[in-house]
Amino acid sequence: MDRIDAIFSPESVAILGASTTQGKVGHDIFQNILRGGYKGTLYPVNPKAKSIQCIKAYPTLLDVPDPVDLAMIILPPQVALKAVEECVEKKVKGIVIVSAGFRETGAEGLKIENKIVALCKDAGIRVVGPNCLGVINPHKDVRLNASFSTRMPNQGNISFISQSGALCTAVLDFAADRGFGFSKFISIGNKADVNELDLLKYLHQDLHTEVIMIYMEELRHTGQEFIETVKEITSGDRPTPILVIKSGRTSAGAQAAASHTGSLAGTEGLYDAIFGEAGIIRVDTVVELFDYANAFAIKKFPTG
Structure with missing residues (x-):
């Protein structure tokens, strides 16, 4: 295993x-x-x-x-x-x-x-972790809700990674109210060991995951390492779409992110450049996150 x-x-x-x-x-x-x-x-x-x-x-x-x-x-x-x-x-x-x-x-x-x-x-x-909400796998053969959330989501083909436990709860509630399902759902908190890059590589190989969503407060990898690894996931023979909400677009948001996990959020222009190079789609709201994820998950890719 x-x-x-x-x-x-x-x-x-x-x-x-x-x-x-x-x-x-x-x-x-x-x-x-x-x-x-x-x-x-x-x-x-x-x-x-x-x-x-x-x-x-x-x-x-x-x-x-x-x-x-x-x-x-x-x-x-x-x-x-x-x-x-x-x-x-x-x-x-x-x-x-x-x-x-x-x-x-x-x-x-x-x-x-x-x-x-x-x-x-x-x-x-x-x-x-530490300082995380936990992990959820709704697959019928597992049914693991090892988290704060009382709501076990439906099984689906979208996976979600978050540094914020609070946002996890909001996303689960949003998904449940609209009938969205998840493949994997995880809160990584302080990222002492397992981080976004580990999970992106893992979920790219996961047969039950078609789309990956991330809530990110900060990156601890170098930009180049992150870009090179993620480009292999978002392009190639079997690309996996990655959608991100990044905290800290405002100074208040950056301060809140830092106080939650002890992180320094970095400059937003730099993150925009990193995401663009890596082939990640950045969105601003949970509604946008699900709109994009749903479009990719049901294979309604834009043409043109």
Whole structure:
């Protein structure tokens, strides 16, 4: 199993920080996975609970008797670091860290985030987050809603990547109200490891994805690296259309993006040039995003 496959299509998921208390993130995400009809095996991990929503709980990840593909970590930074050490020992394939309090809060949070990345890199584990909404795969054979969202979207052929969890929720609501479906849906937060470029390459090879949508706050790649990689995706024998909403068109938008993930958004003219060279279509609103995506997804390409 590919390491990113393990994030989108895991055969087993452990929820570290699963909670019996309604309103807590660890309760809500666990409940969303259950209500979404996840087809794999679910392991709640909580040292104070014998069971969570009628499913046997385990004191630690290492007490889970079977292999675990994906670990969802919903714990404060220092505790999350210890949980990652357990993930390494357990040989999980992928990790999603939902919790905030890392890079975006300053030097101490960045230090912990970097330690987590180093541990996982040495172990060959891919990490999504921290500070993210989670991951969704509506495919009938997976049915994974490991996210804050209570709404499992319909299955479709459009994939969505976002650095902002808040925008993910708005996009899911917009899609549900209009009957749009998704192939894959992911919030990447701080992008400590898995980033847009990793996901663009992965989704380009995904047989269930025809169009990719991105909400971007900033790029950490050099412009040339990004352009060269993405041009191979948007052109060639089997091009995949890529649509982007980029935050920061206004100074207020740039400031909001920076405060969310600790990012520096860069100049908008530079991003416009990068997107143009890479063959990415930039839009300004969620309505435009779906209008373009729907046109590409149903193969109504413009002629002329």
